[in-house]
Every structure is written in C-alpha cells, then in structure tokens.
Amino acid sequence: xxxxxFLCLSHLVHNVYQSGCINYxxxxxxxxxxxxxxxxxxxxxxxxxxxxxxxxxxxxxxxSAAGAGSYFAHVxxxxxxxILGITVxxxxxxxxxxxxxxxxxxxxxxxxxxxxxxxxxxxxQLISDESRNKEYLGxxxxxxxNRLSAQLILGSDSPAIAEKRVATAQCLSxxxxxxxxxxxxxxxxxxxxxxxxxxxxxxxxFKIFPFAGLETKTYRYYDPKTKGLDYEGLLEDxxxxxxxxxxxxxxxxxxxxxxxxxxEQWEGIRRVIREEKQLLPFFDSAYQxxxxxxxxxxxxAVRRFVSDGGEVFAAQSYAKNxxxxxxxxxxxxxxxxxxxxxxxxxxxxxxxxxxxxSSPPTHGAxxxxxxxxxxxxxxxxxxELKSMxxxxxxxxxxLFEALKxxxxxxxxxxxxxxxxxxxxxxxxxxxxxxxxREFHIYMTLDGRISMAGLNSQNVPQxxxxxxxxxxxxxxxxx
Ligand code: KET
Numbered sequence: 075x076x077x078x079x080f081l082c083l084s085h086l087v088h089n090v091y092q093s094g095c096i097n098y099x100x101x102x103x104x105x106x107x108x109x110x111x112x113x114x115x116x117x118x119x120x121x122x123x124x125x126x127x128x129x130x131x132x133x134x135x136x137x138s139a140a141g142a143g144s145y146f147a148h149v150x151x152x153x154x155x156x157i158l159g160i161t162v163x164x165x166x167x168x169x170x171x172x173x174x175x176x177x178x179x180x181x182x183x184x185x186x187x188x189x190x191x192x193x194x195x196x197x198x199q200l201i202s203d204e205s206r207n208k209e210y211l212g213x214x215x216x217x218x219x220n221r222l223s224a225q226l227i228l229g230s231d232s233p234a235i236a237e238k239r240v241a242t243a244q245c246l247s248x249x250x251x252x253x254x255x256x257x258x259x260x261x262x263x264x265x266x267x268x269x270x271x272x273x274x275x276x277x278x279x280f281k282i283f284p285f286a287g288l289e290t291k292t293y294r295y296y297d298p299k300t301k302g303l304d305y306e307g308l309l310e311d312x313x314x315x316x317x318x319x320x321x322x323x324x325x326x327x328x329x330x331x332x333x334x335x336x337x338e339q340w341e342g343i344r345r346v347i348r349e350e351k352q353l354l355p356f357f358d359s360a361y362q363x364x365x366x367x368x369x370x371x372x373x374x375a376v377r378r379f380v381s382d383g384g385e386v387f388a389a390q391s392y393a394k395n396x397x398x399x400x401x402x403x404x405x406x407x408x409x410x411x412x413x414x415x416x417x418x419x420x421x422x423x424x425x426x427x428x429x430x431x432s433s434p435p436t437h438g439a440x441x442x443x444x445x446x447x448x449x450x451x452x453x454x455x456x457x458e459l460k461s462m463x464x465x466x467x468x469x470x471x472x473l474f475e476a477l478k479x480x481x482x483x484x485x486x487x488x489x490x491x492x493x494x495x496x497x498x499x500x501x502x503x504x505x506x507x508x509x510x511r512e513f514h515i516y517m518t519l520d521g522r523i524s525m526a527g528l529n530s531q532n533v534p535q536x537x538x539x540x541x542x543x544x545x546x547x548x549x550x551x552x
Contacts, residue, residue, distance in 0.1 A: 156277050157518055164516040172514035173532045175523040178495045179399060180462055183529045190397050192455045196444035211433045213424040215244020219439045222446040223405035227359060227373050227388050234380050238413035241420035243406050244434045248360045248391030251406040255387050256286025257426045265318020276329045279322060296331045301488040303333050312346045315353060325359035326372040327494025330522040334493050340375045348384050355379050356387040363395040365494045367463035385410050392442050395459055401438025469528040476537035483544055495526050505543035513539035
C-alpha cells in the first residue's frame with residue numbers, strides 16, 4: 075500500500091472520530107474503513123472498487139485537478155455488478171433472440187415477469203382500505219409482519235416464538251436483512267467478528283459483510299470434481315474456525331451451486347457448529363418454497379438449528395417466493411437464549427437501522443402481511459409457489475433431454491440433481507463468453523444459469539449454445 079494512501083485514510087478515520095455528528099457510530103465506521111485498508115493490503119481492490127477511490131484521493135490535488143476544479147475528477151469508472159450487470163448488458167443487446175439467464179428472477183413460460191395473483195388480490199384490498207395512511211413505520215417495521223415472518227421461517231408452533239426469544243426487524247429484502255444482521259454482529263457479537271461464507275457463495279456476501287464490519291473468510295463447500303458437496307472439506311474448515319465465529323449458511327437452494335446438504339449432512343454440520351466449536355449460524359433464506367415447492371421442507375435446516383435451543387440469525391427475503399423483487403421486503407430474525415436478551419437485541423437493532431435508512435417502506439410488507447394473515451390467500455400462495463417451483467424443475471428435465479438429444483459431451487446429470495433457481499453448469503468463463511457472443515445467451519461468468527429464465531422456446535437455443543461451447547472449447551469446462 076502506498077504510504078500516502080494510508081495517511082489519507084488515517085486522516086479520514088481521525089475526522090470521523092472528531093465529527094460529533096456520527097460519534098455514536100464512530101467505531102463501526104472505523105471498522106469498515108479498517109476493512110478497506112485491509113482489502114488494499116490483501117490486494118482485493120477489484121472486489122472493493124471504493125478502495126481505488128481512496129487511493130486516488132491520496133494523490134488528489136484540488137487546485138490543479140484535471141477535471142476543471144471538480145472534487146470528483148479522480149473518481150474511477152466502477153465495474154458493473156457481476157450479476158445485475160448482466161441485465162445491463164442484456165438490455166443493450168439489440169438481438170431479437172437474446173435470452174437473460176443472469177439474475178435469479180422468475181419468468182413465465184412466455185418469458186414475462188410474473189406478478190402473483192395473491193399479490194394482486196392483496197394490493198386490491200390495500201387500495202380499497204381507506205383506513206390506511208402513509209405515516210412512517212416504526213424503525214423495525216410492521217409488528218404483525220415481523221411476527222408472521224418469524225412464524226413462516228421458524229414454524230407457527232415454534233417454542234422460540236412462544237417463549238419470546240425472537241427479535242425480528244422488517245428490513246430491505248434479503249440484502250438489507252443480511253446487512254443489518256452483519257452490522258449488529260460487528261457491534262455486539264462477543265465472539266470473533268469473523269463470518270465464514272461457503273466457497274463459492276452469492277457474490278454480494280463478500281461486499282455486504284466487510285462493509286458491515288465483519289471480517290469475511292470462506293469454508294469449502296462445492297467440489298467441482300463431483301459437482302456435489304465437499305462435506306469433509308466443509309467440516310474440516312468449520313472445525314478449524316475460531317470458537318464463536320459466525321457461519322453463513324444458505325437455508326436451501328444454495329446459490330450459485332444448487333447443491334444442498336442432505337438432512338443427515340445438516341446434522342453433522344450442526345454437531346460441529348454447536349457441540350464442537352460453538353459457532354454462530356447465520357442463515358440466508360432467499361428461496362424458501364422455491365427449492366422443493368414446500369415452505370416447511372425448505373425451512374427444515376433453520377428449524378433444526380433453532381430446535382436445539384442455540385442462537386440463530388436468519389435473513390428472509392420475499393423477493394423470489396412472493397415475486398416482490400422491487401418492493402424490497404424481507405426480515406431479520408435473531409433467536410437468542412431468553413426473552414430479556416431478545417428485547418435488548420431488538421432495542422439495539424433500532425440503533426443500527428435508524429441512521430442507515432430510518433425505517434422501512436410500507437407497501438411490500440403490507441402485501442406480505444395480508445397474504446400471510448389470510449388463510450385463503452396463504453393457501454393460494456402455496457399453490458402459486460409450488461407451480462413456480464415445478465416449472466423450474468420441468469425446465470431442468472427439458473434442458474437435460476435437449477443436451478442428451480444433441481449428444482453433448484459430458485455428464486449433465488447435475489442439471490437434474492441441483493436444487494432451486496440455478497444450475498451451476500460447470501461451463502468456464504471462456505465458454506460463457508462464447509455463448510453470449512455467438513448465441514446472445516446472458517449468464518454469469520461463473521457458469522451459473524437461472525433456470526427460472528428458461529421456457530420451452532428458449533431451451534433449444536441454450537442447448538445449442540452449450541453444445542457448441544463444449545465442443546469448441548473442450549478443455550475449459552470446470
Ligand atoms: N441471498 C441470496 C443467497 C441471494 O441469492 C440473493 C439474491 C439475496 C440474498 C438477496 O436478494 P434480495 O433481492 O435482496 O432479497 N440473489 C439474486 C439477485 C441478486 O443478485 O441480487 C441472484 O443471485 O441473481
């Protein structure tokens with residue numbers, strides 16, 4: 075690291091401490107800045123583009139900057155997000171046959187975004203309810219929504235809820251729930267402020283947690299050779315983690331691999347986490363109902379960890395399972411040992427949220443509250459959810475059969491075996507780039523495809539593209 079850069083950051087940290095306006099949060103801000111410094115030390119500037127800006131600040135001479143007196147002439151063009159940037163590239167492509175299999179967003183058989191019928195019904199009810207207003211919500215959102223969300227993930231008969239051991243906050247979808255949970259941990263976890271995430275994982279975890287103030291490390295998860303779980307590697311890495319560290323677990327439908335532990339393997343993981351290392355599990359539940367089509371089956375692992383009486387964090391998203399992507403509705407639940415702790419934890423969550431975005435938006439959470447509190451809507455939702463999950467599963471079969479028909483080299487059984495919205499194809503970056511260039515198939519460079527973007531019309535095009543890529547670049551499949 076350049077020493078001038080270090081001086082500049084130190085100066086910034088000093089200023090943060092000095093400025094009275096954010097003094098309560100000075101520690102956390104400094105943790106984040108500290109992380110930026112570390113990122114620079116470890117050469118992670120690609121992952122942390124903001125660090126580049128700090129570097130440039132070091133050499134900034136305001137009076138003679140080339141940008142005609144701009145304070146921001148040093149700002150570098152940031153790279154697009156590896157997932158959301160795919161949609162940006164897709165939108166720019168004029169081809170009529172282009173297919174977007176990048177972002178995990180459900181599409182109908184006609185390739186259109188879907189607004190669930192239960193969501194439309196709930197919105198109709200909200201519009202005609204004249205008692206509603208546009209006042210601010212409380213800092214942790216709609217109380218009824220929070221209770222229903224905790225019941226959805228933990229089960230309506232959960233002893234933890236009955237014993238008032240759960241603190242829940244309505245947050246900005248799954249991402250916001252992870253971010254708030256991460257910052258709460260950075261401030262209050264009495265164990266090491268380190269979170270272990272699976273390798274690979276949803277890329278945003280590497281940005282959310284360091285900026286929340288947690289050091290982020292990985293544990294082995296996926297074995298490219300077997301295209302399955304590296305169970306032994308996973309256990310070994312968790313056993314090597316410091317006692318009390320946090321472990322991020324995908325509740326179901328692991329993103330990007332589509333590989334979940336079996337119930338027996340979950341038990342083995344739980345024993346290491348609870349009995350051997352007293353680690354703290356943090357579940358990311360972005361796909362409840364999407365993996366198996368059943369809300370209860372997909373919450374099995376979370377409920378198993380809660381049932382042993384230990385502490386659990388759970389971040390829920392309603393983006394996928396209710397199709398409420400842009401409404402940004404989700405919840406963070408923290409399950410602790412006793413009611414008194416839960417009350418105090420909730421009071422501290424408010425101190426995390428208030429300076430971040432003050433309070434969450436109303437509309438999405440009001441929709442969810444209507445659906446979860448009406449037996450009729452809830453039952454209808456389960457049917458719609460199952461039909462989305464089933465359509466994805468049928469696309470797995472269609473793609474598998476299409477590759478078989480083309481006699482595409484390789485074993486493609488994993489397309490059938492993987493779970494949830496994605497298939498981790500094993501295609502290399504070179505193959506993906508070729509498919510985008512030649513066939514207008516848009517997908518993430520790690521070889522992940524969103525099965526939810528497939529339909530009977532575009533499966534043949536994808537199969538042709540995969541076939542050509544594998545034949546033309548045979549050595550590069552992972
Ligand atoms: N966790 C996981 C594992 C996840 O895949 C996503 C979204 C989220 C959390 C956050 O979702 P939210 O919309 O904040 O509730 N994943 C898809 C979209 C994205 O990258 O934002 C994706 O992987 O395509």
